[in-house]
Amino acid sequence: MNRRSFVRKSSLLAAGSLALPQISKSHNPPFSAMPVIVSTWDFGKAPHEAAWNAISKKGSALDACIAGVKVVEADETNHSVGIGGYPDRDGHVTLDACVMNEQGNCGGVFFVEEILHPSELARMVMEKTPHVYLAGQGAVQFALEQGFKKQNLLTTEAKEEWEKWCKQTNYKPRPMDEKNHDTVGMIAIDKLGNLSGCCSTSGWAYKMHGRVGDSPNIGSGLFVDNEIGAATSTGLGEYIIKICGAHLIVESMRNGRTPQEACEAACLRISSKYKNYKDFQACFIALGKDGTVGAYSLNKGFQYTVTTNGETLVYDAEYLE
């Protein structure tokens, strides 16, 4: 994929001991100049440029995260977020997203069809309804009331892939390998030190119709506490939900761990409880109140992107071995 070819830099420090309960202090990049924008994977330069433009023009951290995530949602070439996302096993592209801001307010949409920007819709749920979540047809109805237009999100390429999968498999979701998970989670801290985040996905390719993962769930896919930090996730949502991943990380930070240590602790929580942890991926990024970044994954292959001082770099995350 061409988005993997953009600026790349390996993390510099080696992993230390990972035995429970000790957490390696291995990887703590010095990104302390605010604003800082961090996102999962390498979705190319454009999302971080959009986020950086928003935050540099005195947009809030939430404005920046949504601006960045919307670029990924509108990009047909990725098959894991927004238009072009692989459908569920019945051929429907169903989207999940959530947002959380510095005031501790949040919104999410689950299982939304034909709406290009579920991230923006999640913000509207937060700002314009008394609720936190809207799902399915109710979310679509709300979107239309807010002026969103329906559009087909199943591209020819994704449809062809799904049709091939229908012939080849025993009607099971596609295994979650490196090519089959790529949620965008973006967290940011602005110049004033305010934190927010946004997470958006089309979920597990060829999932059962109605399946929802971690990504729109506050506490699993995203959590922000403006006094402490923010965290977001990608990977096999079922396991991230089981440990309330993003909330766990922020609470670890509250208890004194650095963002890096907290991400490692979340992976260790998964590996200590689920012995099949080598068979799937779970990945976390975190941002502390001081602008410090952490990232870690269960298994090899996770990358994350950081912008600070206007410079965007992609890092290979450390992982559990």
Ligand code: ASP
């Ligand atoms: N976490 C997402 C889900 O389980 C998938 C991903 O990150 O690719 O829906």
